[in-house]
Amino acid sequence: MHAPTPKLARLGTLAAISLALLGAGVLVSTASYSAFSATTSNPTNNWTAGTVALTNNLPNSAAFTAVNLKPGSAGSNCIVVTSNGSLPAAVKLYATTASQTNSLGSWINLHVTQGTGGGNGTCNGFAALSDSASYNNTLDAFIDNSTNFSNGFGDWVTSGGASEPRTYRISYDVASNAPSSAMGGTVKLDFTWEAQNQ
Amino acid sequence: MRLWGRFCLVLSARAVLALILGMTFWALAPLVLGWTTTTVMTGSMQPAIAPGDLVVSRPMSSGDLRSGLVLLGWDPDHPGRLRLHRIVRRDGDALITKGDANPTADSSPLHSSEVIGVGYMRVPYVGTPILLASTGDFGKLIPLLAATGLLVWLALLPAVRPDQQGGGPSSTTLGHTARGRATPSDRPASGLHRGVEPTSEHKSRRYLLATAGALSFALIALPGAAFASSFSASVRSSGWFAAARARPADALTCRNNANGTATVSWSYSAERPLDFDVLVDGRGDLTRVGPDTREFDVKPNSPFSFGRTSVIRIRTNLTRGWTATTASSVQVTTTTFLWFGVARCT
Numbered sequence: 101m102h103a104p105t106p107k108l109a110r111l112g113t114l115a116a117i118s119l120a121l122l123g124a125g126v127l128v129s130t131a132s133y134s135a136f137s138a139t140t141s142n143p144t145n146n147w148t149a150g151t152v153a154l155t156n157n158l159p160n161s162a163a164f165t166a167v168n169l170k171p172g173s174a175g176s177n178c179i180v181v182t183s184n185g186s187l188p189a190a191v192k193l194y195a196t197t198a199s200q201t202n203s204l205g206s207w208i209n210l211h212v213t214q215g216t217g218g219g220n221g222t223c224n225g226f227a228a229l230s231d232s233a234s235y236n237n238t239l240d241a242f243i244d245n246s247t248n249f250s251n252g253f254g255d256w257v258t259s260g261g262a263s264e265p266r267t268y269r270i271s272y273d274v275a276s277n278a279p280s281s282a283m284g285g286t287v288k289l290d291f292t293w294e295a296q297n298q
Numbered sequence: 299m300r301l302w303g304r305f306c307l308v309l310s311a312r313a314v315l316a317l318i319l320g321m322t323f324w325a326l327a328p329l330v331l332g333w334t335t336t337t338v339m340t341g342s343m344q345p346a347i348a349p350g351d352l353v354v355s356r357p358m359s360s361g362d363l364r365s366g367l368v369l370l371g372w373d374p375d376h377p378g379r380l381r382l383h384r385i386v387r388r389d390g391d392a393l394i395t396k397g398d399a400n401p402t403a404d405s406s407p408l409h410s411s412e413v414i415g416v417g418y419m420r421v422p423y424v425g426t427p428i429l430l431a432s433t434g435d436f437g438k439l440i441p442l443l444a445a446t447g448l449l450v451w452l453a454l455l456p457a458v459r460p461d462q463q464g465g466g467p468s469s470t471t472l473g474h475t476a477r478g479r480a481t482p483s484d485r486p487a488s489g490l491h492r493g494v495e496p497t498s499e500h501k502s503r504r505y506l507l508a509t510a511g512a513l514s515f516a517l518i519a520l521p522g523a524a525f526a527s528s529f530s531a532s533v534r535s536s537g538w539f540a541a542a543r544a545r546p547a548d549a550l551t552c553r554n555n556a557n558g559t560a561t562v563s564w565s566y567s568a569e570r571p572l573d574f575d576v577l578v579d580g581r582g583d584l585t586r587v588g589p590d591t592r593e594f595d596v597k598p599n600s601p602f603s604f605g606r607t608s609v610i611r612i613r614t615n616l617t618r619g620w621t622a623t624t625a626s627s628v629q630v631t632t633t634t635f636l637w638f639g640v641a642r643c644t
Contacts, residue, residue: 164538
């Protein structure tokens with residue numbers, strides 16, 4: 101068997117490179133077709149590059165059901181939000197699917213403080229975190245201005261890795277000068293916490 | 299056999315290097331058209347697009363943007379960062395996007411002014427060094443760069459050793475060097491009499507080296523147009539707030555008493571108010587009575603004028619300010635003569 105010749109080396113190199121360039125084109129066009137021709141997004145749970153996940157201690161139940169409110173009425177609840185993601189993520193709180201009648205929202209003051217402890221329908225054992233952001237404004241302002249992740253409230257950044265909880269104490273009070281036009285008014289909203297990886 | 303082993307190894311390395319450079323070419327060439335190439339950092343578009351991919355996006359007029367396309371835009375949630383997610387639907391100027399691997403759509407929509415382009419070509423794997431460098435994962439980056447360096451070195455080796463001129467004529471396309479074989483013992487001192495093969499292979503090696511160098515440089519210099527796609531997860535709890543409403547009294551009646559007074563009475567069964575006010579149309583508060591009171595005596599020595607008829611209603615004061623007045627009313631006529639008088643329901 102002859103040893104490989106220089107001519108063979110040149111021809112072989114040319115062939116190899118040509119095939120490889122062709123292969124690169126095929127690879128790119130196949131990958132592009134499968135990536136960009138889908139018309140629906142199919143949620144999967146097979147993330148390999150890390151995840152972001154949130155739960156709270158009241159799945160499917162209400163954070164607040166405050167009825168028969170009058171000027172001076174007040175109440176609060178402590179909700180524990182737990183992050184189970186493997187990526188550090190920033191968590192924001194905002195309002196979704198909100199509606200109100202009689203402008204009641206502009207007469208209810210909303211206060212949100214971050215801390216630890218409490219939960220399960222009670223604020224016993226809640227301790228506020230020093231140096232953390234708190235929200236103090238009307239429910240109306242919350243509904244109008246905190247509507248998605250970019251304008252949401254909060255400065256919690258999870259560290260990723262182990263399960264990490266934080267308690268949000270949400271309290272409300274009805275302004276003592278709420279006019280009679282607010283009588284019978286209602287406010288409905290969802291308090292939504294969203295985490296996005298950093 | 300070793301010669302064939304070396305031959306195959308070198309040619310394979312050249313093929314792999316050409317494959318990588320070819321793919322990189324597809325990622326970089328569109329830049330001259332003004333298209334954009336970005337590195338995918340996260341897996342929120344999996345399985346369609348994976349971290350380490352380079353995605354080439356082409357501009358598209360906003361009227362052509364429709365659901366199903368993968369959009370590249372400035373992420374409103376993270377100033378300065380890019381989002382590469384699939385359009386779910388349009389609401390006029392707002393484009394609702396969602397990462398394929400995210401459970402819900404992105405909470406903030408993209409507006410056409412924030413759109414850079416539409417994903418068009420995907421070059422898998424080639425962006426991995428950029429991904430590793432920007433996440434600081436040197437534990438993987440350094441071996442990868444070392445392996446790449448090894449590949450380049452192998453590709454640049456002569457496939458046939460210069461002193462192993464095997465059987466068969468050599469030819470040259472260059473024509474400026476001597477033909478014929480050189481014997482193994484005939485190692486020239488200068489490069490002039492070197493065999494044909496090393497020179498042409500030397501030239502192709504130079505081409506390879508130049509291309510590899512140029513593309514590597516371009517790849518590294520690829521504008522930190524990195525990022526794309528954030529993972530997101532959310533959880534929600536509902537809130538319901540309902541204000542009370544003051545209720546008026548009802549069943550407002552009037553009865554005459556034997557002693558010349560009239561009694562106005564009412565019923566009320568809603569929430570206990572602060573108090574009730576007895577109102578006289580046109581004259582305001584007659585008096586205020588407690589929350590459990592349900593009747594009031596109108597006496598003739600109340601400061602009424604002679605023969606004056608008063609229209610009386612009851613106002614419920616749920617709180618000072620939240621009130622409700624009866625729609626119906628009763629009438630009492632008082633006749634006073636000097637110190638005597640009679641109040642009568644009319």
